[in-house]
Amino acid sequence: MRFDRSGVRGPTAGRTEFEELYAGHFRGLTLQINAYxxxxxxxxxxxxxxxTRAVAxxxxxxxxxxxxxxxxxVAWNLATSRWRRRRVAAAFLLRQREQHVAGPNPDRVAxxxxxxxxxxxxxxxxxxxxxxxLSIAEIAEEEDVAEGTVKSWLHRGRALVAAQLTDPREGN
Known part of the structure; x- marks a missing residue:
């Protein structure tokens, strides 16, 4: 049991014991866990x-x-737990199949x-x-506008998209 300078056990006595434990064992324990x-x-x-768990x-x-x-x-248990989690994650990743998906076609890009x-x-x-x-009515409800407004938006949107997608080399 540790005592402070006055000979009375106090909060600094416990802190000193912990600090001595930490100073005396951190390096050696780190080397052990590092090897693992x-x-x-x-x-x-x-x-x-x-x-940290010990001081608490x-x-x-x-x-x-x-x-x-x-x-x-505790340190060994923590190391083993991390090792197990990583092993499970690595096994999961190995079971995943790589899926090759074709890139977007030129029409989709346009x-x-x-x-x-x-x-x-x-x-x-x-x-x-x-x-x-979504229907025109559903869009109107979601956007809180009249159905006629949605119809107007769609008409204008179609016209602008059509103008973008029309090949100017093709004469009309």
Whole structure:
């Protein structure tokens, strides 16, 4: 048991005990965990986490015969847990199949480019009607406008998109 300078057990006495434990075991424990996980920075993080958990419970852990053994066990458990999570994640990734999807065709690229030129309100109406398959009434309700307004937006949007998609080399 530690005492402060006045000979009375106080809050600084426990802190000193913990600081001594930390100073005496951090490096050695980090080297052990580093040998296990193969990454010094990760080992330092794991050991630091173990000491953080110890300081939060120091009133209880300080009474153990070997508080360093508790910290060591926690660090090893943390390392093993991370290793298991990574192993499960790696196994999951190995089971995933790579899917090759063809790129967009020239018509899709042209339509996307044409839609980008529309004013936002016309583009939204166009997308909601032709891509999301909403009716004119549903769009009017969602946008809080009259159905005639939606019809006007769609008409203007179609005209602008058609002008963008028409090949000027083809004479009308």
């Amino acid at each position: 996980v193969g990454d010094l920075a990760e080992a330092q993080d794991l050991v630091q986490e173990a000491f 419970r120091w009133d209880r852990i300080a009474k153990y015969d070997d508080p360093a053994a508790w910290v060591r066990r 339509l996307t480019a044409a839609l980008a030129t529309l004013p936002p309100v016309l583009r939204k109406a166009f997308v909601l009607h032709y891509i999301a398959q």
